[in-house]
Amino acid sequence: MASIGGDTLRGHLEMLILATLGRGEAHGLEILRRLEAGGCGLLRLKEGSLYPALYRLEAAGQIAATWEKETHGRRGARRRIYRLTAKGGRRLKEVRGEFEQFVSVVWGILGVPT
Amino acid sequence: MNDVDDELLRELRGRVRRVVGPVAASGPRKRVMEEELLAHLIDVYQEEACVGAGVGASAEAAGRRLGDVAELSRQLQASVPLIERVVFTWLGGKDNPMSRFWRIVGGIWGVAALVTWAFVFAMREFRVPSMVVLVVGVGLVALCWARPRVSWLVGCLGVLFGTSMILPALAKYAKDHAATGFPLLVLGALIVVGGLGYVAYGVAVRRVRTA
Numbered sequence: 001m002a003s004i005g006g007d008t009l010r011g012h013l014e015m016l017i018l019a020t021l022g023r024g025e026a027h028g029l030e031i032l033r034r035l036e037a038g039g040c041g042l043l044r045l046k047e048g049s050l051y052p053a054l055y056r057l058e059a060a061g062q063i064a065a066t067w068e069k070e071t072h073g074r075r076g077a078r079r080r081i082y083r084l085t086a087k088g089g090r091r092l093k094e095v096r097g098e099f100e101q102f103v104s105v106v107w108g109i110l111g112v113p114t
Numbered sequence: 115m116n117d118v119d120d121e122l123l124r125e126l127r128g129r130v131r132r133v134v135g136p137v138a139a140s141g142p143r144k145r146v147m148e149e150e151l152l153a154h155l156i157d158v159y160q161e162e163a164c165v166g167a168g169v170g171a172s173a174e175a176a177g178r179r180l181g182d183v184a185e186l187s188r189q190l191q192a193s194v195p196l197i198e199r200v201v202f203t204w205l206g207g208k209d210n211p212m213s214r215f216w217r218i219v220g221g222i223w224g225v226a227a228l229v230t231w232a233f234v235f236a237m238r239e240f241r242v243p244s245m246v247v248l249v250v251g252v253g254l255v256a257l258c259w260a261r262p263r264v265s266w267l268v269g270c271l272g273v274l275f276g277t278s279m280i281l282p283a284l285a286k287y288a289k290d291h292a293a294t295g296f297p298l299l300v301l302g303a304l305i306v307v308g309g310l311g312y313v314a315y316g317v318a319v320r321r322v323r324t325a
Contacts, residue, residue, distance in 0.1 A: 028150065029157050046181030047158070048133070051150065052189040059195065073160075075123050077153035080146075 013045070013053045015099065018084065018092040021063060025083035028054065054082060062088030118156055122169060126155045129177055136187045138202040139194040147190060155180060220311060227251075227304045233297045240298055243279075247301065250275060258312060266316025272309025276302045 020026065020034045028050055035043055057063045065080040084092065118126070130151045134144050155176050162172035180186065191199065205217055231251075235244040254272060258265045279302030283295040 028154050046186070047154065047179045048151065048181040048186040049189055051147070051154075052186075052193040055147075055190070055193040059193070071153075073117065074153050074156045075118050077149050077156055079153045079157075080150050 013049070014057055015092075015095045017050070017053055017057060018062065018088055018095065021082055021084040021088070022092055025081050027068065027079040027081050029079070031082070057088065058082075060087075061085060062091050118159065122159070122173060123156075125173060126159065126176070127152055129180075129183075130155060132183050133180075133186050134190065137190045137194065138199050138206050139191075140198055140202060143194065143198070151180070223304065223308055223311065227301070227308060230297060230301045230304055234301050237297065243298070244301075247279070247305070251305070254312075258315075262316070262319045264316065265312045265319060269309045269312030269314075269316055272312055273306050274309075276305030276307075276309055278302075279305065 016035060017031060020031050020038070023034065026034065029047075031054075032045070032047055032050060035045065054063065054065075058065055062085060063082050064085050065082050067078045068081055071078050127148075130148050133151060134147045137144060137147065139147075158176040158179050159172050162175045163169070167175060194202075201221070204221060231244060231248060234240045234247075254268045258268050279298055283299040283302060286295045287299070
């Protein structure tokens with residue numbers, strides 16, 4: 001099966017991040033690990049692309065971040081721990097509904113039984 | 115745990131700075147980006163080193179996983195709010211012949227001119243002239259932006275235009291001693307100062323290009 005990456009993934013990245021954080025707070029690399037695990041190895045994302053999406057979500061108030069206390073051998077560089085806000089939770093619910101509808105419409109057109 | 119020595123830390127930090135450096139954003143925002151990307155890069159380096167790759171290969175793999183530097187800079191830039199992007203593009207433009215100090219002065223002038231314009235616009239009798247000032251002003255600034263070499267000419271026009279506002283306002287004040295023309299006077303003065311600034315900018319652009 002072909003991997004999913006580039007523009008296809010970028011269009012849905014924010015939704016995937018919200019869903020990932022719906023399972024609990026996480027730092028950037030942990031979010032990537034969860035995405036990788038959920039995508040069964042088929043998601044191909046340049047790791048740096050995650051951060052602009054996180055900053056956009058943070059600016060929109062859908063996620064919030066705090067610096068971690070320990071640097072764990074990273075010589076002063078700390079990670080930021082992201083969590084879903086109430087607004088983000090509502091948005092996640094909305095996009096789940098929208099995506100469900102989109103998938104059922106597209107599957108209907110493609111002739112895939114739902 | 116694969117320790118990160120000073121040399122490797124410098125290399126990774128340099129990589130992150132190549133990504134974050136060109137982003138037009140405030141200092142605190144860029145520091146957040148830098149620290150977070152560095153922490154990520156170190157984590158990924160340690161992950162790669164754990165599977166047995168050497169120091170150089172692990173650092174290389176970490177950089178590859180992060181993605182293309184220019185593309186990532188562009189994506190980070192897009193995540194910066196519009197106003198901050200405009201302000202810091204103005205303050206941080208490397209091809210701008212003005213020093214940072216004069217760019218800050220120019221920015222303060224721009225804000226002062228906008229605030230004064232808003233005052234003038236709020237006065238009913240000056241609504242039409244203030245709209246003319248706005249259209250002419252935006253046109254001249256756009257012309258300077260598109261053709262920096264003609265900035266001196268635009269500056270001269272600005273000085274003349276500002277003077278044409280100041281003189282009638284002064285005459286009105288001398289005749290009636292009414293303070294109603296005061297905002298117009300201030301706006302005219304700001305336009306003259308801005309015009310002089312554009313003349314100086316135009317001369318600086320020509321000097322840089324000739325050199």
